[in-house]
Amino acid sequence: xxxxxxxxxxxxxxxxxxxxxxxxxxxxxxxxxxxxxxxxxxxxxxxxxxxxxxxxxxxxxxxxxxxxxxxxxxxxxxxxxxxxxxxxxxxxxxxxxxxxxxxxxxxxxxxxxxxxxxxxxxxxxxxxxxxxxxxxxxxxxxxxxxxxxxxxxxxxxxxxxxxxxxxxxxxxxxxxxxxxxxxxxxxxxxxxxxxxxxxxxxxxxxxxxxxxxxxxxxxxxxxxxxxxxxxxxxxxxxxxxxxxxxxxxxxxxxxxxxxxxxxxxxxxxxxxxxxxxxxxxxxxxxxxxxxxxxxxxxxxxxxxxxxxxxxxxxxxxxxxxxxxxxxxxxxxxxxxxxxxxxxxxxxxxxxxxxxxxxxxxxxxxxxxxxxxxxxxxxxxxxx
Amino acid sequence: xxxxxxxxxxxxxxxxxxxxxxxxxxxxxxxxxxxxxxxxxxxxxxxxxxxxxxxxxxxxxxxxxxxxxxxxxxxxxxxxxxxxxxxxxxxxxxxxxxxxxxxxxxxxxxxxxxxxxxxxxxxxxxxxxxxxxxxxxxxxxxxxxxxxxxxxxxxxxxxxxxxxxxxxxxxxxxxxxxxxxxxxxxxxxxxxxxxxxxxxxxxxxxxxxxxxxxxxxxxxxxxxxxxxxxxxxxxxxxxxxxxxxxxxxxxxxxxxxxxxxxxxxxxxxxxxxxxxxxxxxxxxxxxxxxxxxxxxxxxxxxxxxxxxxxxxxxxxxxxxxxxxxxxxxxxxxxxxxxxxxxxxxxxxxxxxxxxxxxxxxxxxxxxxxxxxxxxxxxxxxxx
Numbered sequence: 092x093x094x095x096x097x098x099x100x101x102x103x104x105x106x107x108x109x110x111x112x113x114x115x116x117x118x119x120x121x122x123x124x125x126x127x128x129x130x131x132x133x134x135x136x137x138x139x140x141x142x143x144x145x146x147x148x149x150x151x152x153x154x155x156x157x158x159x160x161x162x163x164x165x166x167x168x169x170x171x172x173x174x175x176x177x178x179x180x181x182x183x184x185x186x187x188x189x190x191x192x193x194x195x196x197x198x199x200x201x202x203x204x205x206x207x208x209x210x211x212x213x214x215x216x217x218x219x220x221x222x223x224x225x226x227x228x229x230x231x232x233x234x235x236x237x238x239x240x241x242x243x244x245x246x247x248x249x250x251x252x253x254x255x256x257x258x259x260x261x262x263x264x265x266x267x268x269x270x271x272x273x274x275x276x277x278x279x280x281x282x283x284x285x286x287x288x289x290x291x292x293x294x295x296x297x298x299x300x301x302x303x304x305x306x307x308x309x310x311x312x313x314x315x316x317x318x319x320x321x322x323x324x325x326x327x328x329x330x331x332x333x334x335x336x337x338x339x340x341x342x343x344x345x346x347x348x349x350x351x352x353x354x355x356x357x358x359x360x361x362x363x364x365x366x367x368x369x370x371x372x373x374x375x376x377x378x379x380x381x382x383x384x385x386x387x388x389x390x391x392x393x394x395x396x397x398x399x400x401x402x403x404x405x406x407x408x409x410x411x412x413x414x415x416x417x418x419x420x421x422x423x424x425x426x427x428x429x430x431x432x433x434x435x436x437x438x439x440x441x442x443x444x445x446x447x448x449x450x451x452x453x454x455x456x457x458x459x460x461x462x463x464x465x466x467x468x469x470x471x472x473x474x
Numbered sequence: 475x476x477x478x479x480x481x482x483x484x485x486x487x488x489x490x491x492x493x494x495x496x497x498x499x500x501x502x503x504x505x506x507x508x509x510x511x512x513x514x515x516x517x518x519x520x521x522x523x524x525x526x527x528x529x530x531x532x533x534x535x536x537x538x539x540x541x542x543x544x545x546x547x548x549x550x551x552x553x554x555x556x557x558x559x560x561x562x563x564x565x566x567x568x569x570x571x572x573x574x575x576x577x578x579x580x581x582x583x584x585x586x587x588x589x590x591x592x593x594x595x596x597x598x599x600x601x602x603x604x605x606x607x608x609x610x611x612x613x614x615x616x617x618x619x620x621x622x623x624x625x626x627x628x629x630x631x632x633x634x635x636x637x638x639x640x641x642x643x644x645x646x647x648x649x650x651x652x653x654x655x656x657x658x659x660x661x662x663x664x665x666x667x668x669x670x671x672x673x674x675x676x677x678x679x680x681x682x683x684x685x686x687x688x689x690x691x692x693x694x695x696x697x698x699x700x701x702x703x704x705x706x707x708x709x710x711x712x713x714x715x716x717x718x719x720x721x722x723x724x725x726x727x728x729x730x731x732x733x734x735x736x737x738x739x740x741x742x743x744x745x746x747x748x749x750x751x752x753x754x755x756x757x758x759x760x761x762x763x764x765x766x767x768x769x770x771x772x773x774x775x776x777x778x779x780x781x782x783x784x785x786x787x788x789x790x791x792x793x794x795x796x797x798x799x800x801x802x803x804x805x806x807x808x809x810x811x812x813x814x815x816x817x818x819x820x821x822x823x824x825x826x827x828x829x830x831x832x833x834x835x836x837x838x839x840x841x842x843x844x845x846x847x848x849x850x851x852x853x854x855x856x857x
Contacts (some may be wrong), residue, residue: 132795132798136805140786140790161797165774175798391548407523411548412558415515415544418543419516419539421515422518
């Protein structure tokens, strides 16, 4: 039996920005929240102890990757992903759909689902709405995402309309598909609004999903290569059609200023590989923007990455040492920048929540945006 | 001015095995001790916090590597290696000589020192006994090693005799060379006994060095490719000629059973890359021998790496998860095995010290050796 153990409580709102609490089988999640990405069951370069230490409430794991390796059965035998990965707070798993379209060799896409060859050993597999939920039940995540079709960007209206039709069809199949998690604990289900840059398709998709009724709603098909303005429009076209008493999750976002802008547009949940991925290129987030610590200007810079930052890296090491580690390909270098970046996002979200609580979010948004320099071309290239 | 701040106290001995205390400018080191290797100013894959957490008393750093990158001046400007690397316990630095002979492109070797091109950018540099001490003073390590000539293995007696002559010559130059550490704190100086497999050369080298008088004595030219039996003979030929009231250090050793055997032969200090290097190949140390965690037999093995082990990896994760991380090239995999292996060595040394304290070392040695399976061919190949 599939049952819901969690509820979303809207604690306070200021304009469209919202302060909330989401109950899950592995604890309460205060929103707005940023979820570090643990693609293969590990947030790259950091340990669960370190995630816990920076106040991480929930992480994301990728169903497709875990399904391919080590395989669902291993994780199920281990007692679920929490036990396997040594993480006892909340986990959201995606449906696997996005990776099937972006990473695997897609063979055939029908109304049943996707036939593909995985990217590791090329084995032929099928993933549809039921399979995606079955795998997520075996993983025992706290939040399962529905299988959807994410159209590429750009795509013509007909292509996007077809993706919306299939997303709604698969949502109704999912709605009627019962699962039992490996842990016996409850699992929330979030549906995904597609519709690309077409406001009427976003509205139709949102309305159809809301009518079926799910525990939360994600906005998908964003951060797939579109200009930032398009991203904001896609969210603005979806959000008014989502219920106030359910969490909203913008998938795959984003840069800190984008997260702030999305909170201003009523979004509660975020995930993004940027803090961990950029860290491995030596790029650190600060209130003023990005620093590439491999730059020669940091060779004899004995200041911390960011003054006043309470993270382990900034409390104990200087830019010159971290630069040395990065240049010398020492693992500790990546670790320290990753810790700093994840701490930066955690602090950003704590700041956002505190601001909303005090009806001060619009000022927070203004001052954050004024100070944070969005990435210039050079940084984009390092991604 | 170069002055000695540390002394060695021989607390207890059982046969040749010794329990001691070595005072350094960054704390007391209980011996026998194993020093994790932080070649480039970082013990690979672990943080100072983690080293501290497992009771690490002293680490080794490589003068040659730090001299080449980031360069002595940067570390001196940072206030020394302790501050640069965020490590506030003891550090021993080697002299750089071993790497000049093994890693750099050696151009010319004279009685003055070595002219070579470094392995990073090919720059031409000179390193001699004075330069090696000057660099180590700028690094501010607690124990500096004298510049020596380490002959290859095998080498004929004439070659080895020449290396001993030069090692003694350089020791006398070193003895008369004063330095001032960047921190102003005292720095101990250890001389290195060479002599290959020739007992009379070992004796002559030891006698010559002891006559000059240093704070400690290392046995060099071991673990350079010779059979294990030769290694034991080299130590047995050197040790009787070293003073009882000074620490003895066997350089670059070794496998756990070799460490135990060396303690039985009167050695106090050890360093080796094996626990960190083998970890990065997925190989874990246990009381029964080595495990290669990438082996298929651990795919669904939900036990810890070693039952009863108190390390973070064994307390929180199973073999199947660590295997998954290693196969998926996740950094956390290397981190967990490295933590376990360094913890294994730290525990081994704690066990050795406790056994000597209780006059139980000969029993400890017997039972450890009976249980620990020395590496078979398969494991040798993974190195």
